[in-house]
Amino acid sequence: MSPVLVLNGPNLNMLGKRQPEIYGRETLADIEAACRTEAKGLDLSLDFFQSNHEGALVERIQQAREANSGIIINAGAYTHTSVALLDALNAAEKPVIEVHLSNIYKREEFRHHSYISPVAVGVICGFGGQGYLLALRAIARLVSR
Numbered sequence: 001m002s003p004v005l006v007l008n009g010p011n012l013n014m015l016g017k018r019q020p021e022i023y024g025r026e027t028l029a030d031i032e033a034a035c036r037t038e039a040k041g042l043d044l045s046l047d048f049f050q051s052n053h054e055g056a057l058v059e060r061i062q063q064a065r066e067a068n069s070g071i072i073i074n075a076g077a078y079t080h081t082s083v084a085l086l087d088a089l090n091a092a093e094k095p096v097i098e099v100h101l102s103n104i105y106k107r108e109e110f111r112h113h114s115y116i117s118p119v120a121v122g123v124i125c126g127f128g129g130q131g132y133l134l135a136l137r138a139i140a141r142l143v144s145r
């Protein structure tokens, strides 16, 4: 089976370095390592990618159509703005799970709307880095169907 893609959007490379009260102390490298351990236990292989650029994220999603069995995405602030990511995810025709570290519904109103959610099988938010691991467990079932 092809790898599951874990995709991370803008500023998530700053995790653990700023605003720990919102996003926790874990770095993105810590989350990647935890994902790789979880994936091993689920017998999944993993591609892990972060970009601050919308076009780079679109291109990686386009590749996923051929290269990946499913997509876990934390699109960062593009969650609330990007029709381009929504269109790319729709065209990929793979199971998608949307993840957020913070509970976006407890935060500013502009974070309550997601362009990604309509294409997602499900959304996990508010559990910090653990949300990625929950998403891996969920996608393991989806891609084995």
Ligand code: CA2
Pocket (backbone or CB within 6 Å): 010, 011, 012, 014, 015, 016, 017, 018, 019, 023, 074, 075, 076, 077, 078, 079, 099, 100, 101, 102, 103, 104, 111
């Ligand atoms: O809660 C999440 O995972 C978010 O996707 C994170 C985005 C935010 O725009 C979304 O509304 C919710 C922001 C990621 C920025 O991460 C930083 C981490 C440390 C320092 C600065 C930014």
